[in-house]
Amino acid sequence: MNIDPGLEPTGEPIPARDGSTPVAVTIGSGPITGVTEAGVSRFLGVPYAAAPFGDDRFRLPQPVVPWEDARDATRPGATAPQPPYTGAVGELLATVTVPGNEILNLNVWTPAERSDTPLPVMVWIHGGSLVHGSNALDSYDGTAFARDGVVLVSVNYRLGSEGFSVLDDVPLNLGLADQLAALTWVQDEIARFGGDPDNVTVFGESAGGASVAALLAHPDASSVMRRAIIQSGPLRSEPRERSGRISKLTGKDLGVPTTRAGFRRVPPEGLVGAQERVMGGGNPLTGGPGFSITTSSPLAPLSPLDALVSGGSADIPVLIGTTTEEHRLFLVPTGIARRITRLQLFAARLRFGVSASAVRTFRRNRPKAKSGEILGAIATDILLRVPLNQLADARADNGSDTWVYEFAWRSPVGGDGEGELGAAHAMEIGFVFDHLDSPEAVRMAGPSAPQSLATAMHDAWVAFAKAGDPGWQRWDATRPVRTFDGVDDAVVLAPRDDERAALTP
Structure with missing residues (x-):
């Protein structure tokens, strides 16, 4: 899906339905009209930092230049x-392209009827391997x-x-710095x-x-968030030598040094x-050079798993989980699974140092x-599920509140048997947003996805944002996991724990 160029820096306005009316808000940088x-009132494409191009390219996010006339906030902002x-x-998976330079923007949805009591806020950070995605996706x-x-904010950041x-001469994790700047905007506005x-x-x-895990591991996390939800997020970042591989390869491909001046010679x-x-078409499961959050920087001094297991952000409640068959998005539609x-x-x-007995456990199940x-299930657990359990166990030992879920409903898309997407990576998003259409x-x-499941997941996320409890048992030694399967969405104690144990050092 591409959005044709419109008035820079915004794309096409979302079509208004009967009964829609303009609404104005004045923020610190100037008036906006949604x-x-x-x-529901919505304000789209609101800049939270200056356009990161020209003199500001490869710099930390800079303040927005204020404006005086009302700014149109009825259409998606520019995408990275x-x-x-x-x-x-x-x-x-769709790609939305909205031209323009003011890519550091966010969207806000809020109830039109203002309450006397301030409302809970949820800030969404999109995925896409740090390469794809935007807040313009429907x-x-x-x-x-x-x-x-709930006031919902969705954020664009550099990719x-x-x-x-x-x-060599640029701060690490500029995209993460953008996210932190957006969270600071939320605090202010x-x-x-x-x-x-x-x-x-x-x-x-x-x-x-x-990104949420990295922000949660930041020493100042409590100043910008009260709670965190991590959906299918890897908990490990990479040392500079490893995460820098793709920059070196890119510089070599273009014939430029890996410096600010060298990369600025090349248009985006x-x-x-x-x-x-x-990158050569690699993905998180099949490997290949890719982008990652880099450790040993002011924004990410430690890998998130190490920081959080050691007690970081122990006072911030966390909801965390995965889908049952994460790997199927990457291995099934591409046909890779059948060729292994x-x-x-x-x-x-x-x-990967997996024992033969561990493989037998996965085969037996x-x-x-x-x-x-089998390989996809093992890779999923190594990348996501084993670290998740390590984090939840450590937080329980520290007395921190943690809830764990698993999305287990199987999509029939893709055919029968082996070809089905099943409970693949990203499958839960439409259910969480209660936007199955x-x-x-x-x-x-x-x-024909089950609306009852969307209601259950969405309500749990809202309950967590409002009161800090999604509605089931906190993580403890019994390992309770709310399993959203579209049947009874029951809490299961220690699901597939033999597989987890077989892969745990």
């Missing part, structure tokens, strides 16, 4: 330079949250080479939209979940093209599964 519709998803995955529409008494390059700056829940999925679209060439042989599974086992399915949700979950 729209109220069906009891990025490539579209391609191939089979590109048929499932699946991230915050209407359902505002309908239920790929612009946001996560490792250059959200009261003007009816929100409570002292009751902010930050949540995100995939790379967005990893040139960097996007180079990073695509050097027993020999390749054996080689992968040796590479999936007697009809082929090698690709969004184009992205329909592509992933089909046209």
Whole structure:
């Protein structure tokens, strides 16, 4: 999905329905005009930092230049330079392109009826491997949250080479700095939209979940958030030498040094093209050079897992979970799962230090599964589920409040048996946003996804934001996991614990 150029820096206005009316708010940088519709006011493309180009390219986010005339906030703001998803995955995951330089913008949804009591706030950080994504995707529409008494904010940030390059004379993790600047904007401005700056829940999925974990591990986390939700987010960041590989390869591809001056010689679209060439179509499960949050920097002094296991942000309640079959998004539509042989599974086992007995445990629990399915399940647990359990265990030992969920409903999209997406990565997003009719949700979950499941997940997220309790037992030695399967959504104690134990050092 591409949005044709409009008035810079915004894209096409969202079509107004009967009964919509303009609504104005004045924030610190100037007046903005949004729209109220069906009891919800929305303000789109609101800048929280200056455009990170020109003299500000590869710099930390800079203050917005104030304006005097009312700014149109009825249409999506500019999106970060990025490539579209391609191939089979590109048929499932949309890319929105809105031209313009003011890419550091956010969207706000809030109830039109102002309450005397400030409302809880939820801030969404999108995923996309730190390369893709934007707050302009329809699946991230915050209407359902505002309908239920929550102010929803969704954030754009720098991606790929612009946001996560490792250059000799540039601060690390610029995209993460953007997110922190957006959270600071929320502290300063959200009261003007009816929100409570002292009751902010930050949540995100995939790379967005990893970003939430990194922000949660920041020493000043409690100044910008009260609670956190991590959806399918890797909890480990990378040392500079490893995370800098893609910057070195990009510089070599373009024939420029890995410095601010060298990368500034190349226009943003040139960097996007180079990073695509050097990434070579890899993904979080199949590997290859990719972007990551870098440790040993002021924003990320430690890997999030290490920082949080050691007691960081112990006073901030956390809701964390995964989908049951994360790997299927990456391995099934592409056909990779069907091509993996027993020999390749054996080689992968040796590479990642997985014991033969662990593989037997996974096979025993999936007697009809082929090698690709076994490898995908193991990779998912190594990347996500084992670290999740380590974090939850450590927080329980520290007396911190943690809740764990698993999204287990299986999408029929893709055919029968092996071809189904199942409970794949990103499948839960449409349910969390209670927006199953969004184009992205329909592509992933089909046209008949259970509304009862969307209601259950969305209500749990709202309850957590409002009162700090999603509605089931906190994590303890019994390992309770709320399993959203669309049947009874029951709490299961220690699901597949033999597999977790087999992979735990």
